[in-house]
Amino acid sequence: MNNAIELTEVGWKAGKSFALKDLTIRVPSGSIYGFLGPNGSGKTTTIRMFMGMMKPDHGAIRVLDRGVPKEMPRILARVGYVPERPHIYPSLTVGEAIKYHASFYHLWDGGWASELTKRLNLDPQRKISRMSKGETGKLLILLALSQRPDLLVLDEPTDGLDPVVRREVLTAVLDYVSETSATVFISSHLVHELERICDWVGVMDDGQLVAELPMQSFKNGIKRIRVADAPDLPGDTPFVILNRKEADGLNAVETWTVRGWQDPMKQYFAGVGATLRDVIDLDLEEGFVELLRSSRPHSNGS
Amino acid sequence: MSRLTRLGTALAVAACSAAMVPGLQAQESAEALIARIDSLTPLYEVARVEAEVATARAEEARRERFRIELDTLQVGPLTIVTLPGQALQAAEIFGRVWEDEYAPFVNRSHALEEATFTFQWSVDPVMIPMQGRHYRSEQKAWRTRGDLEDLIRKSIGRAIADDFQGTQMHDFSGATLRTPVSYDWIYRRLATTASKIARACLAAEPGACWSALGIDLGPEDFLEWYLPEELPGLVERTWRSWRREEAPMFDACVHEGVTEQCEVLLARTATDRYWSMSLTPLRRDERITMIWVALDMGGEAAWDRLVEDPEMTLGDALRYASGATTGELEAAWTAEVLAHRPDTQAGLLTTKWTALFWILLCGALAMRSTRWRLG
């Protein structure tokens, strides 16, 4: 099994307003896959598709080498899921919720659950409806991890949580991953958070996957370069121009944002009579913003 | 009187009354009164003319209606008039009721020979126009066949009771001889009616059922049937509200429990030949089952014997028709009733299985609950 999650040309339409357009995603097994995208880009919809909660109009989905939705119970037995909004019954206490959840999973690790309860500082007698957002978030992580899943699907798990809780949650996840070879699929719009933990990244925008590549390539591959005497038409470039800002006033230096940059590509500029003045590293957030900007209509990219 | 005629007359009367009331209420002189009445004359004339026009129209419509084609057929001794195209149905339904329920007992009935029955089962708004002695079995809406059979049963019952018009049996039967109600209903009545004689009948005490039916014992002997504390309930059930002068006695009996007042009222009811039968613990349709028992025991010609002598008392007529003694008649009737203690929980067995079926069906439907609920 190479991919924990495979979506192949999955499409879905909701009226005239939104659609997933021939989505193809490959989440390598054992990876921590960051699923980035602005609000409303289709991240949660995509997750619900491969979790078997929404039916695609066309396309094929496989999770942990099993078909969705045919083999859903078997898939879900190995998937720990933390949704965007808390989904457990609010009138239960923490202890009751754990007991209820545990009854569905053969691989439930009661010891690990108890340890996590203490570690995350959860009171078993406390009613879920009376818990804060952070406490609820911790409980959801506890439930997902105690199942001993092969795949963890986390949909905006730290959204709205304070930094302390966020760190607790992510630490618990990383600890689990370090022990097991579980795959983590984590969706978020908090780019800087994913930058630290993910080794793969997929970027969604307006129902489409605009990029899917290893995190390092993503970070290293997007650069801002300053070019003097740039040609009007750059022709065939070894890199992808995401954005091109014209020279201002007396300074004939243009600023380009490019993707897929590698050092040897400097030679290109000599060939077109331009001069490469500067190569500036971008962080993930900047790269993400530039990527989105270029993928949308009316962008300056080529 | 047609609807229009009635309306015209009512208008005239109402107008006159309305106009007269203020005058009557006021203390006016005779002259003023005469003048007021004279002033109403034009109004009366208008109403009279309207009424005449309406009457003429109604008469014309009636003549038109009489021109409707009708079918007449014979089923046993029954003459049936029906609408075109319904003769077959009439024959079938009347035939079923007559052959199964009356024919085995009734040889010849003068009353039936002289009567005419109508049959109409449609939404046709025109009623079959009839004159002379006739009995209607008509339903003009969507009802079950069972309802129509019931109407026919009642019609034949009313018609055939004319065979013993003016006799004790006529009062006993309540002027109708419909076929027997179910005996388990009689059992229920005996068990639950507030009457000591009914309880004795249910306990099969000799003579109790004969007495409860009110055959030889006269209604004035109602104290044999009821305990003093049961009299208020009886009065409440049987007192005819048009006897206004008896209202204080009614209140004393029913609301204050003064049993002497109850006895006075009941004694008065007992003297009425028709209403006295309402004092018996069993109702009309239950009492007449004894007539059918007697006919059954009497075999062929029992009916002829039953109606032979109008001067015969009820008990004598029943004994003569059946060829049996009082004790034998009572025993036969009582045995029939006691054998029909209703199985009040009958049907629960079937209900169990049908309920189980529906529960399982709903369970199966619930299991089809879909995953695709989002989006």
Place this chain on the structure above:
Amino acid sequence: MYQPMLFVHWKQVRAGLIPFILGAFALPLLMVQGLGVTPGAETTSLEAYRIMNDFQVWLPLFPLLAGATGITLALSSWNWDHQMKHVYALSLPVARWEYSMLKMGAGAFLAMLPVAALWLGAHVAVASIELPQGLHAYPNQLALRFGLATLISYAFLFAMAAGTIRTTIWIVSGVIGFIIVGNLANELLADYYEFFQRTNMVLAVFEWLAQTPGPIEVFTGNWSLIDV
């Protein structure tokens, strides 16, 4: 899986169910209390008359209670799932049909609590009075009918609540539509077609539903605790 589901359902519904349990226990007792029969005294047919007369007013309460209990259990069964948009249920590793079945079983078990309460109450009620000659008590039959009626109303509403809102709208619209169209058809077509002269389709369907083998038949049967 079943026991935790049963616990969760109990937790959801207990506030609503406990009054029904108490009501089911108390109803036969209240009914008998109101009959005016002096405990231990010799009873006459007057008592029989009064019993059969007075408790008629109580009879409709039994099927009403059964229906209300079933409906409460059914709606509460899916209530939390509807609130959370079924996301939790759909994320559990159990097939949808199995999940429904377990839920239904949990609710059916809880439905037996008011039935048991009624059974007990009926026996206590009957033991507290001396029945007059000719009358008999049917506490077991009453409890059985009550149980069946509760389960049927539960099963119906459970199946409807298990569907989507769209399904429920379709069903309700279908029923209302049938009533309207059926009555209109009878009104308009009676003059032309014999079938519509003889048969009111809507009434015929409801009559079928209320008699064997219809589902409402259990509600329209004999609910008398005391009878001949």
